[in-house]
Amino acid sequence: MTPVTRKKLRTATRLLLGAFVTTAGIGHLSFARKDFQAQVPNWVPLQKDDTVVYSGYVEIALGLALLAAPKKYRQQVGTIAATFFVAVFPGNLAQYNHHRDALGMDTDTKRLVRLFFQPVLMYAAVAGTKPEPLAELRQGNVKDAIEA
Numbered sequence: 001m002t003p004v005t006r007k008k009l010r011t012a013t014r015l016l017l018g019a020f021v022t023t024a025g026i027g028h029l030s031f032a033r034k035d036f037q038a039q040v041p042n043w044v045p046l047q048k049d050d051t052v053v054y055s056g057y058v059e060i061a062l063g064l065a066l067l068a069a070p071k072k073y074r075q076q077v078g079t080i081a082a083t084f085f086v087a088v089f090p091g092n093l094a095q096y097n098h099h100r101d102a103l104g105m106d107t108d109t110k111r112l113v114r115l116f117f118q119p120v121l122m123y124a125a126v127a128g129t130k131p132e133p134l135a136e137l138r139q140g141n142v143k144d145a146i147e148a
Helices: 003-029 033-037 048-068 071-097 108-115 118-127 133-138 142-147
Strands: none
Touching: 003 033, 003 048, 003 071, 003 118, 033 048, 048 071, 071 108, 071 118
């Protein structure tokens, strides 16, 4: 894969993930608010609606940061986003374990399959924000490394 193709793929991954996370955050505050409550584990000490609202604010902030963070902060934003995806994973488990229908997850099979997509989101957050200038320098592509 050429350095330019790799850069375009990273950019597309970051922008798509940023748009997805921002949209999910908006959904927490509006059109999917009740559905997201189905994911809040019973052990969370806050009211389910409060948890959904607060996590919606965090998702909007993360999504916007993925979309617009300056290059020097992108890797940190990706790490924070991946950590957030780890932190909300118990919600996906709760939805599966308690057989809660929401967000189109109306069977145990769908809820189980969804669990395997959380690592994909984590990977996308890290890979889409990863700088690669050293790899470019090793290949002798100094110009591509500087522009990356």
